[in-house]
Amino acid sequence: MSSPEETQNGEERRLTIIFVPHGDLETRSFVISYARLKVLVVAAVALVMAWAVTLAILFPVMAQAARVPGLEAELRLLDSERARVAELARTLEEVEAQYERVRQLLGADAPATGDTDPILPPLRGDTNRTENSEPDAAAISAATSLIRQWPLTTPGFITRTLNTGGSQHPGLDIATAQNAQIRAAGSGRVRVAGVDDVYGQYVVIDHGSTVESVYGHASRLLVTAGDTVEEGQVIALTGSTGRSTAPHLHFEVRVGGRAMDPLRFVRQP
Numbered sequence: 001m002s003s004p005e006e007t008q009n010g011e012e013r014r015l016t017i018i019f020v021p022h023g024d025l026e027t028r029s030f031v032i033s034y035a036r037l038k039v040l041v042v043a044a045v046a047l048v049m050a051w052a053v054t055l056a057i058l059f060p061v062m063a064q065a066a067r068v069p070g071l072e073a074e075l076r077l078l079d080s081e082r083a084r085v086a087e088l089a090r091t092l093e094e095v096e097a098q099y100e101r102v103r104q105l106l107g108a109d110a111p112a113t114g115d116t117d118p119i120l121p122p123l124r125g126d127t128n129r130t131e132n133s134e135p136d137a138a139a140i141s142a143a144t145s146l147i148r149q150w151p152l153t154t155p156g157f158i159t160r161t162l163n164t165g166g167s168q169h170p171g172l173d174i175a176t177a178q179n180a181q182i183r184a185a186g187s188g189r190v191r192v193a194g195v196d197d198v199y200g201q202y203v204v205i206d207h208g209s210t211v212e213s214v215y216g217h218a219s220r221l222l223v224t225a226g227d228t229v230e231e232g233q234v235i236a237l238t239g240s241t242g243r244s245t246a247p248h249l250h251f252e253v254r255v256g257g258r259a260m261d262p263l264r265f266v267r268q269p
Contacts (some may be wrong), residue, residue, distance in 0.1 A: 218249075
């Protein structure tokens with residue numbers, strides 16, 4: 001019995017393919033056996049299936065690979081944002097630490113011992129403190145040459161400025177640590193070194209030419225009335241005596257008996 005690929009006389013069956021081109025070109029024919037054709041068909045099917053399987057495996061990989069540049073860009077952005085967050089966290093820590101130091105310096109946690117925004121009346125028994133009209137240019141010029149020194153050995157924080165209106169405050173309040181050194185803003189003679197209900201322990205220095213400076217709320221006085229002091233000399237230590245809620249220096253400059261803004265004459269370091 002012959003196989004399908006063989007003819008009845010035992011010859012191998014073959015397939016002839018004839019190509020008939022247009023024009024005068026001669027025809028071409030190809031002869032291929034059925035067995036070889038079957039092998040080629042099987043090989044072609046296997047090749048197609050292999051390509052299909054390969055594409056099915058590679059397509060997700062290629063899709064993920066296409067996302068890599070975008071993912072790398074996002075990673076760089078996240079690294080940059082993380083660095084910014086870390087920097088902001090460090091800055092916040094520094095600000096909080098500085099805020100805590102300021103709170104401690106200002107005595108924010110200390111119990112109040114009186115009004116927090118007191119009106120400062122004239123010093124007890126100080127008849128030289130009058131509210132005259134604005135001093136003339138000559139008096140102010142004299143004060144500029146006589147009052148030059150910042151009254152603390154440390155910069156401090158100005159918490160309240162001059163106010164001659166309804167809530168009278170005739171000078172600067174400068175917050176600083178307890179027992180910081182207070183120094184004379186200019187040379188002169190100590191006219192008063194005593195105690196007042198509002199100013200606490202205080203010093204008044206007469207610089208001449210109707211110019212005076214006042215230093216209030218001291219914890220300790222280092223001069224007495226009648227002493228001669230030089231510019232920058234330490235005359236007292238800061239405290240919270242009198243009407244005060246925290247350690248600070250109350251500093252006044254008077255010209256002709258009138259309170260002037262001390263920042264017109266001294267510069268904060």
